[in-house]
Amino acid sequence: xxxxxxxxxxxxxxxxxxxxxxxxxxxxxxxxxxxxxxxxxxxxxxxxxxxxxxxxxxxxxxxxxxxxxxxxxxxxxxxxxxxxxxxxxxxxxxxxxxxxxxxxxxxxxxxxxxxxxxxxxxxxxxxxxxxxxxxxxxxxxxxxxxxxxxxxxxxxxxxxxxxxxxxxxxxxxxxxxxxxxxxxxxxxxxx
Numbered sequence: 001x002x003x004x005x006x007x008x009x010x011x012x013x014x015x016x017x018x019x020x021x022x023x024x025x026x027x028x029x030x031x032x033x034x035x036x037x038x039x040x041x042x043x044x045x046x047x048x049x050x051x052x053x054x055x056x057x058x059x060x061x062x063x064x065x066x067x068x069x070x071x072x073x074x075x076x077x078x079x080x081x082x083x084x085x086x087x088x089x090x091x092x093x094x095x096x097x098x099x100x101x102x103x104x105x106x107x108x109x110x111x112x113x114x115x116x117x118x119x120x121x122x123x124x125x126x127x128x129x130x131x132x133x134x135x136x137x138x139x140x141x142x143x144x145x146x147x148x149x150x151x152x153x154x155x156x157x158x159x160x161x162x163x164x165x166x167x168x169x170x171x172x173x174x175x176x177x178x179x180x181x182x183x184x185x186x187x188x189x190x191x
Contacts, residue, residue: 120155131157 118131
């Protein structure tokens, strides 16, 4: 091989990363034709020296592989002992893999208060008795009754007793200012 060609190869190899160099070496070592070409271009003594070094590396790798295999066997033996112990306790090894709470279904906690108690009871157009808690949109049937002149207090489920009556309440309607005291209705026209 010429010195010029060798220098080109050395320059080319110096520009490569370690991964690229290992890739080239690996491809060469795995291909019998490339090895034969390489063996023809190198001295026989260098080839023997490479063989000795390669044998040392191969022996080291063999020892590492045997040690790893022994560790895996030891770990498998311990695993089998643990399974036998679990079975001797009367447990199923498969059940230990699942979390204890896996059978219970998690539900979102509902807001405190739950369903509100009905405050108003009234009859709708069909004569059915309906109830409303006072929260949310007022039912249309109740609104229709209010438009006809009824009062919300008329539909209260728990009416206040006269001794529990509060101060008079004032309500505005379309035609008058209303005052209700203890269940009595008093209509006062607008001034």
